[in-house]
Amino acid sequence: MKRFYQRAVKDILENRFLTAITVVTIALSIMIAAAFALFFINAGDILNIWQKGIRMMVYLKPDTSDAGRLDTKYRLQSIAGVQEARFISKDEAMKRLKQQMEHHSALLDNLRENPLPDAFEVILQPSARNSTELSFLAERIGALSAVDEVEYGQQWIQRFSNIINLFRLAGYGIGSLFFMATVFIVANTIRLVLYSRRDEIEIMRLVGATDRFIKIPFYLQGMIQGGTGTLIGLLVLFGGYYSLSTHFNQSATSQLITLRFFSLSICADIIVGGIVVGWLGCWVSLKQFMKV
Amino acid sequence: MEMTDITNDAIIRMFHVHRRYGAKFALHDVTLDIYKNDYLFVTGPSGAGKTTLLKLLYLGQSLSEGQILVDGINIARIKRSGIPLLRRKFGIIFQDYKLIPTKTVYENVALVLEAAGRKPRFIEKKVRSVLRTVSMEDRIKALPLSLSGGEQQRVAVARAVVGDPKIILADEPTGSLDNESAGVIMAFLDDFHSRGATIILATHDKELIKKKGARVMHLRDGRLWSDTLS
Numbered sequence: 001m002k003r004f005y006q007r008a009v010k011d012i013l014e015n016r017f018l019t020a021i022t023v024v025t026i027a028l029s030i031m032i033a034a035a036f037a038l039f040f041i042n043a044g045d046i047l048n049i050w051q052k053g054i055r056m057m058v059y060l061k062p063d064t065s066d067a068g069r070l071d072t073k074y075r076l077q078s079i080a081g082v083q084e085a086r087f088i089s090k091d092e093a094m095k096r097l098k099q100q101m102e103h104h105s106a107l108l109d110n111l112r113e114n115p116l117p118d119a120f121e122v123i124l125q126p127s128a129r130n131s132t133e134l135s136f137l138a139e140r141i142g143a144l145s146a147v148d149e150v151e152y153g154q155q156w157i158q159r160f161s162n163i164i165n166l167f168r169l170a171g172y173g174i175g176s177l178f179f180m181a182t183v184f185i186v187a188n189t190i191r192l193v194l195y196s197r198r199d200e201i202e203i204m205r206l207v208g209a210t211d212r213f214i215k216i217p218f219y220l221q222g223m224i225q226g227g228t229g230t231l232i233g234l235l236v237l238f239g240g241y242y243s244l245s246t247h248f249n250q251s252a253t254s255q256l257i258t259l260r261f262f263s264l265s266i267c268a269d270i271i272v273g274g275i276v277v278g279w280l281g282c283w284v285s286l287k288q289f290m291k292v
Numbered sequence: 293m294e295m296t297d298i299t300n301d302a303i304i305r306m307f308h309v310h311r312r313y314g315a316k317f318a319l320h321d322v323t324l325d326i327y328k329n330d331y332l333f334v335t336g337p338s339g340a341g342k343t344t345l346l347k348l349l350y351l352g353q354s355l356s357e358g359q360i361l362v363d364g365i366n367i368a369r370i371k372r373s374g375i376p377l378l379r380r381k382f383g384i385i386f387q388d389y390k391l392i393p394t395k396t397v398y399e400n401v402a403l404v405l406e407a408a409g410r411k412p413r414f415i416e417k418k419v420r421s422v423l424r425t426v427s428m429e430d431r432i433k434a435l436p437l438s439l440s441g442g443e444q445q446r447v448a449v450a451r452a453v454v455g456d457p458k459i460i461l462a463d464e465p466t467g468s469l470d471n472e473s474a475g476v477i478m479a480f481l482d483d484f485h486s487r488g489a490t491i492i493l494a495t496h497d498k499e500l501i502k503k504k505g506a507r508v509m510h511l512r513d514g515r516l517w518s519d520t521l522s
Contacts, residue, residue, distance in 0.1 A: 003406065014394055200392045206352070207451065208380035209407035210373070 008220035015193055019225060022189040026182055026229025030274055031237050033178035034262070038241065040171045042259055047164055054129050056122040056152040058085075058141055064118065068146045075144055076120055081128030081137050090116045117148060179277065186281025190222055194289045211290055219282050226278020230271045234262075302361075303328045303459060303490050304349065309358035311344050311514075318344040320514040322358075326492065328458075331485050333501045334494040336511035342494035345511070346461045349492075350382050351375050363458060380408055383452030383489075387464035389444045391436040397423065397447050398432040404455045422450045426480060442473030449480050453489075460484060462493040466500065478504070 012019045058076065060069065069087065076085035088096075093116040098105040128137060138150045194201070204214055238261060245259045262270065304326040311319040319341045326332055334342045347353040348360060351367055360367050363381055370378055391400050398419055405415040423429045426446040436444055445465060452460055462481065466474035478500065485491045495501065501508055510517040 003412070199390075200394070203390050203392055204403065204407065205376070206350070206379065206384060206390065207404045207407060208376045208455070209403070210376045213376075213407050 004216045004220060007217040008224060011193075011217055012221055012224065015196070018189055018193055018196075019221075022186060022225045023229040023232065025185045025189070026226055026274060026277070027233035027236065029178050029182040029185065030230045030233035030270070033175055034234060034237050034270060035240075036171060036174050038237065038262065040167050041262070043167055044164070045258075045260070052126075052129070054124060054134070054152070056124065056134070056138065056141070056150060058120040058122055058147055059149045059151070060118045060120070060146050061148045062117060064146045069118065072144055072146045073120065076122060076141065079137065079140060081125050081133055082122055083125045084123040086121045086123070088119045088121055090114045090118050093117075093119060182277045183280050183284065186222060186226065186278055187284040190218060190282050190285040191289065193221075194218070194285060215286050215290065218286060219279055222278035222282030223275045224278070226274040226276070226281070227271055229278075230274025233274075234267055234270060301328050302326060303330075303363055304492075305359075305361040307359040309348065309360060310356045311341070311348060311353060312356040317514045319348070319511075322511075322514075322516045324509065324516060324519060326490065329485070329488055329490055331491045331504070331506040332493070333504070333506055333508045334492060334511065335496055335498075335501060335508055336517070337496060340511040341514040342496075342511055343463055344514075346384075346463050346492065346494055349459075349461060350379050350384060376407070380404075380455055381458050383455065383457035383460045385445070385448050385452045385460065385462040385465045387467045389436070389441075389448045391444055391447060391451075393436050396433050396435060397428060397439070400436065400447060401451045401454050404451055408455060418454060419450075422454045423447075425453075425483075426450045440473075442469055442476065445469060445473065445477055446480070449477060453480075453484055457489065459490045459492065462491065464495055465493065466495070466497065474500070 058072075060072065064072070073085055073087060076082055091114065094108065094114050097116070098108055101108065122141070124134075124137070128134065134152055138152055141147055142150045201214055241259070241261050245261075248259055302325040306322055306324050309319055309322045310317060322341075322345065334345060336342055344353060348355060349362060349367075351370065355368050358368075362378065365378065367378060392403070395403070401419045401423060402415050405418060410418075420429060420432070423432060426449055428443065428446050428450060431439065431443065436447065439447065449465075452462075460481065465477055465481070469477065481491055481493070505521070507519070507521055509519050
């Protein structure tokens, strides 16, 4: 195997220009695809932060007794997906409303009686913070006898959920396109190398070299190129991320949101992916070339 | 003199071999035996089928009809994966040398042993020894294009013999060389022949054949015209 590595490295050095083109192309493709992935990861983080704020307001019927209220609380807490159900009396609700209205709170002083209903503020478990679970939970809670109305910003959550799904789909689509494009580019550059060395390959065959003996250094070349290109792409992307996050951290928004880069294990996965792409590109080229 | 009395072991046997390109026959119904340690000239005018005959032996081309046994193996039945093993039985010398221009003299010769999976230490020892035999030891680091035609052919001869093949196929090995260089190459081939190798040499150089005095197979229009001793 050592000899195959030596041959692969020697071939790379002998074909510096073609190798450089391949590595740069892989680096660019990986950088663009990884930039999208990084954007999706950070956008996902932001959406997660927003999703954590999702609460459900359960308004009780005006004539609900204390026993009925207690019963509703127990029932709410027994429903799967509910983390906590906190009672908010009509007086507390009015107090909150006044605080929120600040300078206009005097308007509320003229009311003869408090029109706000008693309610429960339901905090959900993370697994239930998606639109399907939410509508299911709302339906179940709405069916309780003491419950008058359930409110949870249905339309807003649906839109949110759609955005997340759209991001995810776009991510898969762009990732697949770049994967195919990179395989195609590697395959073509390896094919160029193969054509430039077809006489050499023919001579190797004539002196009794097996296909395996001829192919392995090419596979190693493809893998080295794939790995190197990916590493360079990631380093350039990290440089971009570092300068962007430095600017971002100086802004006010940074207190709410923190930009992050891929973890080391994800970086390793991406590099392995690049190596696989290099191998695959070689496989495509060699499969066609070695038939001849 | 007609070859009729040879009964010892045949290393190559050809039975009704045909090679067709479309409707044209490059070889037509050739049947012959080549024996261990034979020195065989294959001769005939250009287009007679000399190169085709050699190529069929190492499966550089496939048979259209017939059978060829090389060292007891029916090459028509060899699978693709078995071709390299067949080719290692031969040392092949080409008129245009077929050296890899980006590899040094040493690397060109060592390639045969590397392809056969031999150990690096053995390779180094063997390659140096063979290059010494063909007086090219002092040029091991040179690239082929920096060598003269005669030197390139000597490297090609070294590459052909380094794997200790049973059979050496030489296709017009002196065709593009001056008399002196040609003499050197022929002397090397004689040496390997004396060590037990079977030599099959395609040429249309009548002087060369006359000087050597060996078995001569004459081809004309793809047919075996005569098989004699010169």
